[in-house]
Structure formats: C-alpha cells, structure tokens
Amino acid sequence: MPVHTSDSSHSGRGKGVGLGLALVSSLAFGGSGVAAKPLIEAGLDPLHVVWLRVAGAALVMLPLAVRHRGLLRRRPALLVGFGLLGVAGVQACYFAAISRLPVGVALLVEYLAPALVLGWVRFVQRRPVTRAAALGVVLAVGGLACVVEVWSGLGFDALGLLLALGAAGCQVGYFVLADQGSESGEEAPDPLGVIAYGLLVGAVVLTAVARPWTMDFSVLAGTAHMDGTPVPAAALLAWIVLVATVIAYVTGVVSVRRLSPQVAGVVACLEAVVATVLAWVLLGEHLSAPQVVGGAVVLAGAFIAQSSTPAKGSAQPVASGAPERELSARETIA
Template sequence: MHASQKRSAGLGLALASAFAFGGSGVAAKPLIEAGLDPLHVVWLRVTGAALVMLPVAWRHRRLVRERPVLLAGFGLFAVAGVQAFYFASISRIPVGVALLIEYLAPALVLGWVRFVQRRPVTRAAAVGVVLAVGGLACVVEVWAGLGFDAVGLLLALGAACCQVGYFVLSDQGAGHGETADSEPPHPVGVIAYGLLAGAVVLTVVAGPWAMDWAVLGGSAEMNGHDVPAWLLLCWIVLLATVLAYATGVVSVRLLSPQVAGVVACLEAVVATVLAWVLLGEHLSPPQLVGGGVVLIGAFIAQSSAPRPPSGPVASGPGVTVAGAAEAQEPAGTGSELSRPPASP
C-alpha cells in the first residue's frame, strides 16, 4: 500500500472510530432513562464486547503471563473506570458536556508530568492546558454557579482521571523488566483482555443479577420516539465498543498516535451533534464556543507534550487505543494502546 493510500485508509478508520465512540452515550442514555442503572448499562456493554472478543483473547493468551499489570490496568481504568464514570455522569448532565470534561485528560496528564514526574513541558503545552480549562469554564457555565448538576460534573471528571490513571500506568510500565528486543504487546490483544478484566470488575461492582432485565425487552424513548431497547444495546456493544476500538487501533497503526489523536477530537463533536438531534439536548452558544476551545486546547496539549523514553508499551504497534480509550491517549504520553475512551 502506497503512503498516500495508507494515510487515506488510516484517516477513514480514525473517522469511523470517532463516530462510533461518539454514539455510545447517545445510545446509552435512553436505556438509563428507561430504568436501567448506569452501572448495569456499562456491564452490558463491556461484557457483551468481551464475549465478541473472546476469540481474539484466546489467540493472544500469552499476554496474561507476559503483561498481567498492563491488562489489569487497562481493564480497571480504561474500560471499567472510564465507562462507569461516564455513563453515570450522562445520567445527570448532557452527553456533550460529560465528554468535553473528559477532554481535560491531556491537561491532567501534563500536570502529572510537570508536577509529579518533574519533567519540563513546552510553553505551547501550557497554553493548551489554559485553553482547555478556560473552555471548560464556559461549558459548565461557571458564571451561573455551575449550570449543571455538580455530582454529574464530578463523575465526568472521574472519567478523565481514570484515563490519566491508565496513561500513567502505561508510561511507568514501559521498559520495566524488558529488553530492547522484547516484542511489544499487540494492542488488539490488550483490548480483548482489558474488556474481559473490566467485565470481571464490573460484575462484582454492578451486581447484574439485580438488573431489571425486562427493560431490554421493551422500548426506550429517544426525543419522543420509541426505539427497541435491544437495538440500542446492539449499537452500544457492536458499534460503540467492538467496531470503535478495532478501527481506532488500526488507524493508529496506519497513521500515528498524534494524527489519530487529533481526529479523535471529533468524537466530542459527534457526541454533541447526535445528542442534539437524537436526544434533544441543546447547548447554548457560549457552551458551544467553550467546547471548541476545549478541543483546541486538548489538540495543542496532545501535540506539544514531551515524549517519554520509548519502551515496549510506549512503542507498541498501534489506541484512544483511549480510550483511551470511552478513549484516545494524549500523543505525548507515548502509549499507542489506549483509546479515550472518553466514551468509552
């Protein structure tokens, strides 16, 4: 494949991933409003995707022995943590607002790099952080005493912190006990086992045996229209999880974490537009402007963050995985495994 064809294919897959991830909250919110607990919706999403990815997990079963910490961290933070906090937040605040708050993750990662690891950051990266925080102030309407539910805002911030936790874990685990010739973990295998680990954690936390299963046999309302609940669940599992992660990983391999991360910023735009059209969630002009500033700040922060020394995780074969994925990882952290899941 020629370079131009490779780039075009990568951009197409990155766009597909952003659109797929962007629809997760829009499909989940009607199920939550129909009577399902947010944690139960997350459990259905993660467990369903884990079952679909079982053949992939079996093919990469050596990862359980070679990378147990990485798999556990991905399952706990990038899968269970991000998605649980995100779905809980959208039960209280608009989908677009929750996802934009998650885009503070690049700024938080830079804060970790500067103040905890005591590594320098560029002036442009600092500007990106200031823009992201300032834009977020417009999104949450600080001049109105926070125009949204404070608990919902804190839950969305928790999702951003979970993304940071996985990024830091990947960064600190890079190269530990490994040689330069070690084979990097395959990102699809990491995703498969991350989903399995997340499903185990969520089974304990969510208690699916207490779920109102009858809701899945009924319908959920989307902006005045009834939609079969099972159809929304298929959307969440197959499109917003399996397809989203798979296309995101391949796009990073064809492009680069930086370019794929920039395209992933469209996820917030997609989520906001879909929530506007399908859920009737309207944002005010100042909030829309603030959202744009958040994305610009996140882009600058991702593009300007310093790179850590490369290692088996940092130089993996291709994330946002984040997320990282809900998830895409800030390019400066070096890991290519996560997608941000912001909406995970």
C-alpha cells in the same frame, strides 16, 4: 539536522492516520450517551447499561483474547491495569460522580485528563513537552467549559468532585497504558489483545459493582424512544456494544500508538463535542451559542496539539507525537 523527505513523509502519514483514528474513536465514544439515554429512560439503571456495554464488548472480543493468550504470561500487570483503569474505573467513577454533581461539571472534570497526562509526562517521566501541546490542552479544557455550560450548575459536593477526579485519573491510566511498549526498542503488545483482556477484566469488576442479576432484562425486548421515535432497544444496545465500545476502544488505542498519549488525549476531548451535537440532532437537545463557540475552541485546541513541533533541544519530545510506530503483522487490524 537534515530531515530525509521519505522519513518526513512517512512520519506525516503516520500522524495523519493516528489523527483519523483518534477522531473515529471520539465519534464512537461520543455516540454512546445518545444510544444509552433512551435505554435508561425505558427503565434500565445507568450502571446496568454500563455493564451491558462492557460485558457485550468483552464477549465480542473473546476470540481475540484466546488468540493472544500469551499476553497473560508476558504482560499481566498491563492487562489488569488497563481493565481496572481504562475500562471499569472510568465508567464506574463517572456514573457515581454524576449522581452527586451536575453532568456538565463531572464531564469537565473528567476531561481534565489531557492536562493530567501532560503533568505525568513532564513531572513524573521528566520528558519534555511542547508549548503548543500545552496551549492545545488549555484551549480544549476552556472550550469544554463552554460545551458543557459549566456555569449553569455549579453544585459542589466534595465526594462527587473526588469521584470525577477519579474518572479523570483513570482516563490518564487509559492513555498511558495504551502507549505501553510502543517506545523504540521494545516490542509493543498487540493492542487488540490488550483491549480484549481489558474488557474482560472490566466486565468482571463491573459485574460485582452493577449486580446485573437485579436488572429488568425485559426492557431489551421492547422499544425505546429517541426524541419521540420508537427504536428497538436491542438495536441501541448493539450500537453501544459494537460501535461505542469495540470500535471506539480499538481505534482509540491504536491512535495512541501512532500519536502519543497527550496528543490523543486532547483529540479525545472532541467526544464531548460529538456527544452534544448528536444529542442536538437525535434527541432534540439544542445547542446554545456558547456551546457552538466552545466546540470550535475544542477543535482548535485539538488541532494545535496534534500539529505541535518538537521542543527545542529535545531528541524526541512526546508532545509532538513520535514518528509512526510500525505495528507488526500480528498487530495490524484486518
């Protein structure tokens, strides 16, 4: 079937914007650990840092929640699901997993999510995926094994493994729910409204889990140390809330709308690469040769997945990324 040049160019621009947003999201998410680690070393419990992150972001996004309050009536299940899975579930399961497994192992298991997304699309939704997207996932997961140096600590704990798989499953929920309503013929819910209510739901759930009333709030008034350099704790918290959460979630969800859940999921694997590089530069945690090679493999996998072509005989294979989905005026980020 002939392809109109204008449509092809329009679709290409859409995928380009989506890829750019996905990269920004990975960069923002990847910077969270570098900012959180000094706070944890200063005396805050990791779960309390997670609560501060989500609750602070929910407060920032509260005006948007009020503006899009109609979503509570139209899509309550989506909002609750996104909050439980995409916000609270990922954070809680991951932090619980690293208490029983080496961080590298837990991170690798969590980032099996792109492969699980492809499985969901292929076997549950029974929609075609391309070989290129599948190859991209394989490369990305293999590269992550090098980035986190999974061979350096293979401590096995059945409950820890289940928790890490739970984090991966919740991340699948994040990508799948972020794409809800973006199909042709269905009005997509405003992504900013979904994020705002998802953060509110996540904050409520994490409040019960983290018990913030037991936190030593005086740590936030002092300074933390980033590779020996004193940094105001409040500045680190502001980075975690505004950049690593608000900007990360907004760009991440919008990128899923312009790409597809599985393609955005593979690009999101770059978060591990970003986190490792930032830890090297800002915390003095040096990269080994296998980690450098692994980062290059992850980049290659992400590129192959996002540039994959439609599967033969498929009208609209999800793994190729659908044509750009136009956001309505209400859904455009100012």
